[in-house]
Amino acid sequence: MTTYLRRRGLQTIPTLFGIVTLVFLMLRMLPGDPAVFIAGENAGQEVLVNLRHNLGLDQPMLVQYVTYLGRLAQGNLGQSLTNGKSVVGIVQGALPITLVVGGLALVLSFLVAVPLGAVAAFTASRGHGALDHALMVTALVVDTIPGFWLALLLMLVFTLQLGLLPATGPLDPTNPAAFFARLALPVAVLAVSQIASVARITRTAVLEVLHEDYIRTARALGTPEWSVLFGHALRNAALPVVTIAGLSFGRLLGGTVLTENIFALPGMGTVLVNAIFARDYPVVQGMILLYTLVFVAVNVATDLLYTRADPRVQL
Amino acid sequence: MESTLSPSIPAAGAAVVARPVLALPVPLPSFGGLRKFAERRASLVGALILAPIVLLALAAPVLPLPDVNAPNILNALQAPSADHFFGTDKLGRDIFTRVIWGARVSLLIGFSVAAIAVIAGMAIGMLSVTLGRAVDSAVMGVVDLLLSFPSLLLAIGFVAVFGAGVTQVIVAIAIADIPRAIRLQRSLALGIRGRSYVDAARMFSAPTWWIIVRHILPNTVAAMLVVASTYAANAILAEAALSFLGLGITPPTPSWGNIISDGRKYLQDGWWICAFPGMAIVLAAVSLHLLADGLRHTLDPRAEA
Numbered sequence: 001m002t003t004y005l006r007r008r009g010l011q012t013i014p015t016l017f018g019i020v021t022l023v024f025l026m027l028r029m030l031p032g033d034p035a036v037f038i039a040g041e042n043a044g045q046e047v048l049v050n051l052r053h054n055l056g057l058d059q060p061m062l063v064q065y066v067t068y069l070g071r072l073a074q075g076n077l078g079q080s081l082t083n084g085k086s087v088v089g090i091v092q093g094a095l096p097i098t099l100v101v102g103g104l105a106l107v108l109s110f111l112v113a114v115p116l117g118a119v120a121a122f123t124a125s126r127g128h129g130a131l132d133h134a135l136m137v138t139a140l141v142v143d144t145i146p147g148f149w150l151a152l153l154l155m156l157v158f159t160l161q162l163g164l165l166p167a168t169g170p171l172d173p174t175n176p177a178a179f180f181a182r183l184a185l186p187v188a189v190l191a192v193s194q195i196a197s198v199a200r201i202t203r204t205a206v207l208e209v210l211h212e213d214y215i216r217t218a219r220a221l222g223t224p225e226w227s228v229l230f231g232h233a234l235r236n237a238a239l240p241v242v243t244i245a246g247l248s249f250g251r252l253l254g255g256t257v258l259t260e261n262i263f264a265l266p267g268m269g270t271v272l273v274n275a276i277f278a279r280d281y282p283v284v285q286g287m288i289l290l291y292t293l294v295f296v297a298v299n300v301a302t303d304l305l306y307t308r309a310d311p312r313v314q315l
Numbered sequence: 316m317e318s319t320l321s322p323s324i325p326a327a328g329a330a331v332v333a334r335p336v337l338a339l340p341v342p343l344p345s346f347g348g349l350r351k352f353a354e355r356r357a358s359l360v361g362a363l364i365l366a367p368i369v370l371l372a373l374a375a376p377v378l379p380l381p382d383v384n385a386p387n388i389l390n391a392l393q394a395p396s397a398d399h400f401f402g403t404d405k406l407g408r409d410i411f412t413r414v415i416w417g418a419r420v421s422l423l424i425g426f427s428v429a430a431i432a433v434i435a436g437m438a439i440g441m442l443s444v445t446l447g448r449a450v451d452s453a454v455m456g457v458v459d460l461l462l463s464f465p466s467l468l469l470a471i472g473f474v475a476v477f478g479a480g481v482t483q484v485i486v487a488i489a490i491a492d493i494p495r496a497i498r499l500q501r502s503l504a505l506g507i508r509g510r511s512y513v514d515a516a517r518m519f520s521a522p523t524w525w526i527i528v529r530h531i532l533p534n535t536v537a538a539m540l541v542v543a544s545t546y547a548a549n550a551i552l553a554e555a556a557l558s559f560l561g562l563g564i565t566p567p568t569p570s571w572g573n574i575i576s577d578g579r580k581y582l583q584d585g586w587w588i589c590a591f592p593g594m595a596i597v598l599a600a601v602s603l604h605l606l607a608d609g610l611r612h613t614l615d616p617r618a619e620a
Contacts, residue, residue: 018460029476144600146552148559149575149593152582160583254467258556262579273560276475288472292464299463 008300015296023289024068027055027281038081038279051081055282077289078282080275087286090271095290097171097267098256101183105190105252106245113195114234114241117202122229124203125210136200143196148258151189155262158185168264186263190255194248201244205237212236239306246302250295358609364602368595372418380412384567392585402587404577410588413569414595420570421551421599424485428550429543431489436496437539441527443497444504455501458494466491470553474562484563488553492546499542503535537614544607548600555596571596 030037035051043051052058056067071078077087116135124132159167165184173179209215210233218232219225257269264270268287275283371378381387390407393399401410443454461469473487507513507530516526551571557563558572566573571592578588 014456015460015463018456019463022460023472026472026476031477140604141597141601144548144552144597144604146555146559146593146596148556149589149596152575152579152589153593156582156586156589250465251467253465254556257467257471258559261560272471273562276471276562284472284475288464288468291468295465296463 005304008303012296012300016293019289019292019296020069020072021065023285023292024065026285026288028061028064030281034281038281054079054081077286080283081280082275082278082283087282090283091268091286091290094266094268094271094287095294097265098253098260098269099294101186101190101259101265101267102249102252102256104183104187105194106249108187108191109194109198110245112191113198114202116195117199118206118229118234118237120199121203121206121210121233122225125207132203136203139196139199142192145192147189147193147255148262150192151185151259151262154185154189167262171265186259186265189259190252193255194252197248198241198244202234202237202241205240206233209233209236242302242305246299246305249298253291253295355609355612357605358613361602361605361609364598365606368418368599368602369422371415372422375415375419378415380415381409383412383416383569384408392581394585395587401591402585404574404585404588405581410574410591413574414571414592417569417571417574417592418595418599420481420564420568421554421596424481424488424554425547425551425599425603427485428489428492429547431485432492432496432546433539433543435489435493436498437500437532437535439493440497440500441504441531443501444508445523445527451501454497458497461490461494462498464491467553467556470557471560471562474557479562479565481564484554484557487557488550491553492550496539496542496546499538500535503538504531507531507534537610540614541607541611544603544610548603548607551596551599551603 027034033048034055035048035057036043039047039051049058056064059067075088077091079086080090120132120135123129155167158165166178166182167185169182171179171182206229215228215232218228223232256267257272259265260267260269261273268291272284272287272291275281275287375383385408387403387407390399390403391405393403393407395402399409399411401414403409404413439454443451464472469491470484470487473490474483477483477487510530513526513530516530521529554563554570555572555575558565558570559576561573561576564570564573566577574592575589578585578592581588
């Protein structure tokens, strides 16, 4: 396990280098002079010289790159151009919100989707195709509902019509009831975006397992059907489901950008979009870098979960 | 959906697969698998949903519709009625008209992204397999790198640098799909390269380009067409997301995403501004997924019909 961890860590290094390099090149790919682009056409010469110096654009490319790497190694992502705050400080404020919303959505989607997928597989294996078919058609439609549109519809019903849940307002972790009420809609929207794919994968995985000999053995021993399904089949189907959890996390992260934006949550997504409109490139770079690092970390964690989900997998 | 339809599963999938659900009055010619395609309920439903959307989008300039961008303040925020099927927005513009014109943008982006991703994927994937190990590992390195970004974030990063607009959005979305297409083409090509008919061709000293053109590419087209359809669906969703954030297609050009973004402020007084373009997105994406499913079964010789 430790050797695997080490090897997996080593494999991640080139990926990280590539990601960092691409993000570094982002600013340099800006059409024309980035300083003019950021400061605007009418900026004075002095402002431009200062900006170029602050961004290091007056240095040769290689020097800029090495400086960038050196700063990164010290955990320095630069400063915001609009308010001078350090990007790391901004991330520290925003990342927890994104992780809490994303994490809750992930958990909720699994709690709903895994039983649904298992039941669909069970009914399919028993020849009661109607329910299974209905569930899978629903999954297809749900899968194509844009999260931001669903968010607006939920807001219309639960906030504007019924007045049940807030869609804006402060986020105060010391008041759990208000905190969760505030997060209910965004978490629901993000969870829905995951439910269809997780349910579908669970269904396929469970269907495959239901043909196994040990399932027949369990049934022959008189194990109740619910126990066969949830105790035996689902446990053995967990592996592909875990994989999908990792892969679909990228989509969840993308979804947080829109959801945070709609529900005015001050997470990474909101910071990112605001920074793009303000042409605050150090912040844009920092946010995209952080989002990607979270995604890579989750993928590594998924690999590790493999060993927990299936002891037969030797890493 | 795909799993419902795998041949090893009885029940629901079989009900659809085994018997032709719609009794067609005239037997369709079996030419080109058209009949096989039409006999699948999923693909037929997909085609029946997509066709009117495409036709309306193409015909938009000649349809008797009010001007797509001309404001008419007297008509502001009208609820759906016989005059305005989908209601009107804050400026009194007809939402139905805007959704149809938006379809032009959304479908253009969806199909362009699918075409670019699949063609680039097939070309680069094929080169990667053919040109030797060094090229292959370099290409796969870049592919893995691009896949380590969440795809929407990659697109957002791209438009952050290159700005909003139809071309930028197409490229931004395609960049995330091309690596997936390369990977698929590569693995398909590697599988086919090991087949005995390729060995046979090689024995007859067939040149490499001949093997690629005659044996490998024709056998990968089917799978690539299927993914093209899902890429198109996902591209329509991604465009809507970018435009909703204000980073994709910017007003006054209507796109499904920016109509919704526009209607966001009038949620309470004009739910229809947001509701209808969203339904259009869902219908278009669902129909493309259904088509993909139909294509998979028509083109895959192993799937029974």
